[in-house]
Amino acid sequence: MSKPRVILWLAVAALAGGAFYIVKERMAPAGAPAHGGAPAQTVAAQTAGMQTWQPTMELVGELRASEGADLSLQVSGIVESLSFESGQTVQAGTPLLQLVAEDQVAKLASLKATAELNAIILKRDIEQLKIKAVSQATVDTDEANLKNSQALVKQQEALVSYYTLKAPFTGRLGIRNVDLGQYLSAGTAIVTLQALDPLFADFFVPQKFFGKLKVGEPVKVTVDGYPGQSFAGAVSAINSKVESGSRNVKVRATLANPDGKLVPGMFAKVALDVGAAERFVTLPQTAIVANPYGSTVFVLEKTPDGKGLVARETFVKLGQARGDFIAVTSGLSEGETVVVAGQIKLRNGTPAVVDNSHIPKVELDPSVSD
Incomplete structure (x- = not known):
C-alpha cells in the first residue's frame, strides 16, 4: 500500500475512534465517578406529554380567480364612451365601453x-x-x-x-388600458376583470398521497402579504391524471374571499391535512440537543436515595414540528421529565435542580405580536 493511502486510513481511523470516545463519554451511565462530586445545575424542565396531531403537508401554490378574463372587442373602432373606472366592482352585464x-x-x-x-x-x-x-x-x-x-x-x-363591451360576469376591474377617442384594433386588451369571491388555490401533491386526497378536505392558505394570517378553504377538485414529468397531481382548493384581500396570481403556501390524526409524545423544540451523531434530550431521574435529580442524556428520533413543539417518534415515553432550558450545563450524570420561574411560553400556533 502506498504511503499516502496509509496516512489517509490512519486519519479515518483516528476520526472514527474520536467520535466513538465522544459518544461513549457523553452517554456514560448516570452516576459515573467522573461526575460524582459535581455541583447541581439549575435547569428548566417539563413533562413529556401526548398530543393528537393531524398529519399536514406544507405545499406551494398559486391563487387563481374563479372567473377571470382580459376583456377585449372582436371589432376595430374608435372609443366613443367609457363607463367604468379602474378598480371598480361591476355586475354582470354592465356596459363598460362603446365604439363609434x-x-x-x-x-x-x-x-x-x-x-x-x-x-x-x-x-x-x-x-x-x-x-x-x-x-x-x-x-x-x-x-x-x-x-x-x-x-x-x-x-x-x-x-x-x-361595438359595445359588457362585463361577462360580476367581479373587480383592473387598470384601464385605453382612453376616450383612441382607435382600438380587434383583440386589444381593454381591462382585466377578476371574480375575487371565491378564489381558487392551485397546488401540486406528490403521487404517493393520491389515494389519501379527498374532495372537501380542509386546507389553510397563507400569503406573504398577510404574515401571521391564514385563510381557510377546502379541496374542491383533484385532477384526473398525474403529471408525467413531476409525478405530481394537481389539486384545487376553493376559499372564501369576501373582503377581497386576496387577488389572483399571489404565491401561496397551502397546508393540507392528509390521512387520520395521530398521537405523539411532544416536547418544546428547545428541549432538543442537536449533535453530529444524532438528536438527544436530557431526562431528569431521581437519584438512588430519592433526594435529588440527575440528568440522563438519551437519543431520540424526531417527527414533524408544529409551532413551538416537535414530535418524538422514539426514545422517549410519556410522563418523563425533560430539560427544556439549561442543557449546555449538563453532561450525562450531572445533578440538577429544576427552576421553572423563567420558562418560556410554548404554543402550537404561535403568532408574532407587535
Whole structure:
C-alpha cells in the first residue's frame, strides 16, 4: 500500500475512534465517578406529554380567480364612451365601453325597414291568394324574402352588439388600458376583470398521497402579504391524471374571499391535512440537543436515595414540528421529565435542580405580536 493511502486510513481511523470516545463519554451511565462530586445545575424542565396531531403537508401554490378574463372587442373602432373606472366592482352585464357605430346602426335600421316591407307584402299576397289573384309560388317567394330579411336583421344586431363591451360576469376591474377617442384594433386588451369571491388555490401533491386526497378536505392558505394570517378553504377538485414529468397531481382548493384581500396570481403556501390524526409524545423544540451523531434530550431521574435529580442524556428520533413543539417518534415515553432550558450545563450524570420561574411560553400556533 502506498504511503499516502496509509496516512489517509490512519486519519479515518483516528476520526472514527474520536467520535466513538465522544459518544461513549457523553452517554456514560448516570452516576459515573467522573461526575460524582459535581455541583447541581439549575435547569428548566417539563413533562413529556401526548398530543393528537393531524398529519399536514406544507405545499406551494398559486391563487387563481374563479372567473377571470382580459376583456377585449372582436371589432376595430374608435372609443366613443367609457363607463367604468379602474378598480371598480361591476355586475354582470354592465356596459363598460362603446365604439363609434353609427354606420352599423344605420344599416340595421335599413334592414329592419326591408323586413317590415316584406312582411306587408306577404300579408297582402296571402289575401290575394284567397281570391286567386296571385299564385302560390308568389306567396312562397314572399315568405322566403321575409325570412331572409329577418335573418339579416339578426345578423346586423349581433354585429352592432360587438361595438359595445359588457362585463361577462360580476367581479373587480383592473387598470384601464385605453382612453376616450383612441382607435382600438380587434383583440386589444381593454381591462382585466377578476371574480375575487371565491378564489381558487392551485397546488401540486406528490403521487404517493393520491389515494389519501379527498374532495372537501380542509386546507389553510397563507400569503406573504398577510404574515401571521391564514385563510381557510377546502379541496374542491383533484385532477384526473398525474403529471408525467413531476409525478405530481394537481389539486384545487376553493376559499372564501369576501373582503377581497386576496387577488389572483399571489404565491401561496397551502397546508393540507392528509390521512387520520395521530398521537405523539411532544416536547418544546428547545428541549432538543442537536449533535453530529444524532438528536438527544436530557431526562431528569431521581437519584438512588430519592433526594435529588440527575440528568440522563438519551437519543431520540424526531417527527414533524408544529409551532413551538416537535414530535418524538422514539426514545422517549410519556410522563418523563425533560430539560427544556439549561442543557449546555449538563453532561450525562450531572445533578440538577429544576427552576421553572423563567420558562418560556410554548404554543402550537404561535403568532408574532407587535
